[in-house]
Amino acid sequence: MRDSIYIRLGLPLLVVCVVAGAGLAVTWTFTAPKIEAQAREAERTSLAAVRPAAATFEAVTDAGTLAKARAAAGDIGVDGVFRALDAAGQPAGVGVLVASRGYGGPIRMAVGLDRNGKVVGVTIVSMAETPGLGSKVVDDKSFLPRFNGLDSADAAKKVDTITGATKSSRGVRKGVEAALAAYAALGVAGGGSAK
């Protein structure tokens, strides 16, 4: 009975793991659609707030375009690129979801640009900045609008950071710069041919 120790110790461990795995699989089945919906919802509301006037967003799924946007954004992550189309179906601008680095973790934000490459609006999708300090980038209502109307990364660099939230505001600024760089690489049609 040389094997018995493996069975004596291994079997309880195996049973516990199987039960735990099954329990998690069940929980996941219930929560996965909900989690997916929450993520979509957060992106949708953030994007809606930065939409060029009278336009609708359409996600860009072309891998080449996304790769181009990512290359232009450098070390800032690009989570998604959206093409804005006006009522006539003409390109009206671009929406970019970026994940910049803040003080407390990634700052996910949506940046909308109009057909001239000017920033229409910036919103924060999610972030983990220190409440009362880094969170001023959202609480200080005058901060995010400072980026509106800028049309180049150089201009964005000149936006003042908030006292006490230097790293957080720098993170937001980096995100906007990345979105502007992505726009510069893609053009108004959101990359490739305008349909």
Add this chain to the structure above:
Amino acid sequence: MKEFFKVLRNGLSLENPLTVLMIGLCSTLAVSTKFEGSLFMGIAVIFVLVMSNVLISAIRKFTPDEVRIPIFIVVIASFVTIVDLVLKGYFPSVYSFLGVWIPLIVVNCIVLGRAEAYAYHNGVVHSIADGIGMGLGYTIIIAGLAAFRELFGSGKLSFLGNTLVNFGAGYRGPNILLLFPGAFILFGLVIAGSHALNRRTARKEAV
């Protein structure tokens, strides 16, 4: 039943995990900047503690000594993952605030500590009492600390989108309260206070 409440009370005062046993401090210091988030953190810890205590106590007779720690960890990690998924799906704002601290409950000393020190040697009912007591002891301290830090650090206290107290725009709180040094200093005061309280109760009971 009397024993049940005695075990439960222990977690709150004489064996409070934070102020007496001094375990699980890491998340306490880091998360206690926002009342709402801390409260949910506390609820998450209570849930994980009670569930893992119950399960570990129920299977303690079939758990070989040599592999008990891996089994504890699997049980704890499963409940933490359940909490993680549920919060992500139903309370996204809370989830985005707590972030990495939810998965880190797995390595929270309180949960593994109670599994090893209590649930593994005691019956299911008492393990429930221990889980609730320890969890509440954790929640009360972390939520109280967070309420104080949020209120006096940022000048307002909000819960689920409602502002409960607001000192107005003129109030400029000491920033240190919201930063880590403030957490250490305040927590030191909390420990001192709770020890004084415990000593007084002990003296009263001795008389």
